[in-house]
Amino acid sequence: MDQAAPPAVQAEGVVKRFGPTVALDGVKLTVRPGESHALVGRNGAGKSTLVGVLTGLHKADAGTVTFGGEPAPAFGDTTAWQSRVACVYQKSMVVPDLTVAENLFLNRFEENARWISWGRLRKRAERLLAAYGVEVDPNTRARDLAVEQRQFVEIARALSFGARLIVLDEPTAQLDARGIARLFDKLRELQGQGVAFLFISHHLQEVYELCTAVTVYRDARHVLTAPVTEVAKEDLVAAMTGERAAGATAWHAAGETAPDATAEPVLTTEQLSLPGRFEPLDLQVRPGEVLGLAGAAASGNTAVGEVLAGMRKAGGGTVRVRGRAVRAGSVPDALAAGIGYIPEDRHDQGLVPERSVAENATLTVADQLGPWGTVLPSRTRQFARSMIASLDIKTQGPEQPVSGLSGGNQQKVVVGRALARDPSVLVAVRPTAGVDVKSKDALLGVVRRVADAGNAAVVVSDELDDLRVCDRVLALFHGRVVATFDSGWTDGELVAAMEGVGERE
Template sequence: MNTMPVVEAHQLCKRYGATVALDHADLAVLPGQTHALVGRNGAGKSTLVSVLTGLDGPDSGTVRFGGEPAPKASDRDAWRARVACVYQKSTIIPELSVAENLFLNRQETRAGLLRWPAVRRAATDLLDRWSVDVDVRRPAGELSVEQRQFVEIARSLSFGARFVILDEPTAQLDGAAITRLFEHIAELQRQGVTFLFISHHLQEVYDICDTVTVYRDARHVLTSPVADLPHADLVAAMTAEDTGSAIEARITTARRDAPPVLRVRELNLEPAYADVSFDIAPGEIVGLAGSGGSGKTEVAETVVGLRKAGSGTVRIGDRRPRPGDVPAALAAGVGFVPEDRHHQGFVPEMSIADNATMSVMDRLGPGIFVKSDKRDRLARTMITRLEVKTPGPELPVSALSGGNQQKVVMARALAGDPRLLVLITPTAGVDVRSKEFLLGKVAEIAGAGAAVLIASDELDDLRLCDRVLVMIHGRLATELHAGWQDRDVVAAMEGVDLDV
């Protein structure tokens, strides 16, 4: 039996400025395995994948394939012959046919002309070899997510690689498609293909993987046969908890005897989520948790009008905003902090005053005109309220630090005194002090009677919550009340039973 690792990473270190992305990290994957790599966000998984695929080089440490040193970074053909990665976001070009995608820039030619019959024949042979049942003449844009993944795996194998990294492969699949994917992985494994399987759903690790490696805080924590590792021990390795202590509960301000501020009923938006229903009372903070592909972000964006559900209803107080209409949601009393402040949260070259008051310009009239003195007074009030460090409201937001930029985004959300505040990963990319300040403001808003929805997989964001609703594969799976432990939330998001 060959025990030489297909890939071996030894003592990898990688920094991006002040951020330590890998800290003397190790990994060894044996031939024919499906080897799981798990860890919380920021654990170092993505950086490791970048190093293993040659897209980024380590500051120190080594990578070896089959005992041989990794190729030079410039030799992309050599990398493709050793390792391939099928990412959560498809790299298939939808406008091209399946055959064109499989042999892009590698098509057979004669006298400078493409030989399409030969390309289609080669594509058919490739898919037949790796048991992929797809018509090679079909436009790739018509394929299902599952079919695109199978095509990407076959394309990867066509370069000669027999080591494939699957990055969150089930995030956009339903239960039946996941079962078919796992059957396909098992068949390829029998044919000598080795997989590194990255997933936020730990039950899938037990369903498909032989060995699991855990990363935490940019370091390798453990590697173990899956069969020898109880669920609770795996979660403990990810969270650095043994038994875990209950978090200190926030003194709730929820008024559950009052009519709900937010009522969500039977929301459906294929393929993102299905049959989602919940209420939020005045003064209540509810968390919507889940890993990538869980649907939590899409639900929150539907509530604020960024997405239009296929069916179901959203009521804010006594109003039912028109679906998919952000101004209607704002008029109903919604304040919103989006997931990506750089692309959704502010206009970089506009002033703090313009950004902070953008959601209430109709109040700064008359008519369609904005009175600059009125705008600046409100902006200064919000700057003081959010403690934005700036010489004045005229400064462009691009000149601020990340934490202060996020405070401006929060200021815009609060400028209209919302009855419902919706936040998506509200403390992403900010320093610890800014995080504490922002979450303190959220608690303050709830204390004044607003309802709050926080969609996040960050435990610090969720600690404020009176309840945490956990989503898996687009459906509400678990409800946790204040007093939960970190491992309870992580296990719920990963879909595992700690008692097994």
């Protein structure tokens, strides 16, 4: 990292208002060439608004932004902004049905040419990918790439415009441990070429693994900038939340009383299987118990959660809730049996973004909102207000489009809908992906309360913080259970089991 070179980006005194709301209140940020700089803060802290200012989507009301010592381009000059900065979002922006080569040069296939030479386009793509060490076939359809490969393609596209600053917005939210390792290796390579990264993440361990500096925003204001090595994790959490971390995470443990091993199970599976995804699985989850299914993306744990919720049809075996058989592959029957579901991807599976908070919250209880199959708006709003209050959702009201909420509050809407029918079993797949520390506490606290009320919960995740709420954790590797842990496990032994190291039954 060249300390003498002008910063890749420098923002000073940036103010941004949306009507009466102050989204940024005189914030600052400096990212140097070849640096990975973390920007952290709770949902609503101002991170996304700053990214909008830095990428030319929002015009600041006050303050200055420079790239490489030069003033930021004029607002609306898209080409000039693309040559300075790009953002790789949590939700991939590649076009899935186009090839890698077509995505890399979208809207600029052949300059001053009357037709497109697909051969030349592939060659250009090969040269671009080779220049940055991205091992992807230019002829591959984007939909067939792994998540981190799609991110590499987006980064390479941004660099092809001349940008030397890449904003990474929750880049690991959909990656397993191996994908994260590959992504971080590539980022370090690019840092060696002078590329700067602004890394936005709610996973603080990743900040310590990748970044050299960290900036904290809270309530639209700048709170802290420091070398990562000089900030303890508890101090970083305190800066983000405005309170010491000791009390905030005290619930991250199993229930105080062990579930009654003699009680009739709430959830039972017998020889449940899905060929190619997971081997026959026998589960018994008792009242008051939170069961964790730990594993990386290829472990099969997500497929187990989807089968339990009726999102996939099992290849064999049975699922029962309080003795009642659940019809395989039927979401309505799973709901009727008492299974609530928090999906892995709230964007694609959890929300209807153009609909209101109230409409999203009541999708599973439409039959309860009026007589003879009708839906009364007054009942819909009443239900939504109750959910907003119980989960502390930050919103303008039930009528606000859910797309206008922060990520953590969107996830609370998804959780609220899963709880709407008072489920006997709550299945939560990576329930805290892409949410801040405070929201993570609240969401996992909800999972714990479901079990404490005499029901059962299943948490499917590779996030250690998600799994600390569990009374018992099964580690899956390549579709089979390789280890079982009671509460009190250590990070090292659980990660080793998820990675298939030192398997034990």
